[in-house]
Amino acid sequence: MVHPSIRIIREEHAALATLMNAFEKALLSGPGDQPEVFFDGMRAMLFYVDEFPEQLHHPKESNLLFPRVARLAPETMETIVLLEKDHATSESAVRELQHLLLAWELMGESRREAFVETARHYIRFYLAHMQMEENVIFPAALRVLSDEDWRELDAAFATNCDPLTGQYKRNPAFDRLFARILMHSPGAVSGST
Numbered sequence: 001m002v003h004p005s006i007r008i009i010r011e012e013h014a015a016l017a018t019l020m021n022a023f024e025k026a027l028l029s030g031p032g033d034q035p036e037v038f039f040d041g042m043r044a045m046l047f048y049v050d051e052f053p054e055q056l057h058h059p060k061e062s063n064l065l066f067p068r069v070a071r072l073a074p075e076t077m078e079t080i081v082l083l084e085k086d087h088a089t090s091e092s093a094v095r096e097l098q099h100l101l102l103a104w105e106l107m108g109e110s111r112r113e114a115f116v117e118t119a120r121h122y123i124r125f126y127l128a129h130m131q132m133e134e135n136v137i138f139p140a141a142l143r144v145l146s147d148e149d150w151r152e153l154d155a156a157f158a159t160n161c162d163p164l165t166g167q168y169k170r171n172p173a174f175d176r177l178f179a180r181i182l183m184h185s186p187g188a189v190s191g192s193t
């Protein structure tokens with residue numbers, strides 16, 4: 001049986017990877033003759049990757065999963081330090097992208113390359129981050145966590161809320177935003193709009 005906590009993180013990773021792919025497709029398509037639609041879509045995507053991981057995804061990893069794994073599998077410590085650094089910097093990286101997007105929109109083509117290059121770098125960075133969690137942290141967790149650890153972790157994840165703080169409950173507004181972004185992104189399945 002797959003532990004619910006691992007399943008939830010995998011599902012969130014899959015959603016974020018889908019969004020990153022849509023983001024990359026939109027970058028390749030460019031604004032064409034519908035710049036307003038393009039920039040609105042880009043803004044929505046950046047808003048989502050700014051808020052969703054910060055509010056709902058990283059806290060579960062940083063507060064619930066990583067500390068248990070670090071304690072029981074100290075060999076993962078180096079990776080966890082890197083992942084925590086990514087969590088700490090990803091918000092400012094998205095803020096920089098939001099600024100670069102605005103620069104492109106308001107200042108024109110001369111600012112396009114800076115946004116596209118930084119966005120491509122961010123997409124690679126984020127996909128690599130999720131891969132590292134799945135390839136290093138998940139196997140270590142499955143190896144070292146006890147049944148009781150899993151019970152506690154799964155219980156905390158099931159309510160999507162830290163029992164100690166009661167924070168970061170699921171927010172259906174993110175699900176709606178996610179669906180809207182994908183419906184309007186280039187290459188969306190026809191008839192889905």
Ligand SMILES: [Fe+2]
Pocket residue numbers: 058061083087129133
């Ligand atoms: Fe993470």
Ligand SMILES: [Fe+2]
Pocket residue numbers: 009013057061130133
């Ligand atoms: Fe993650």
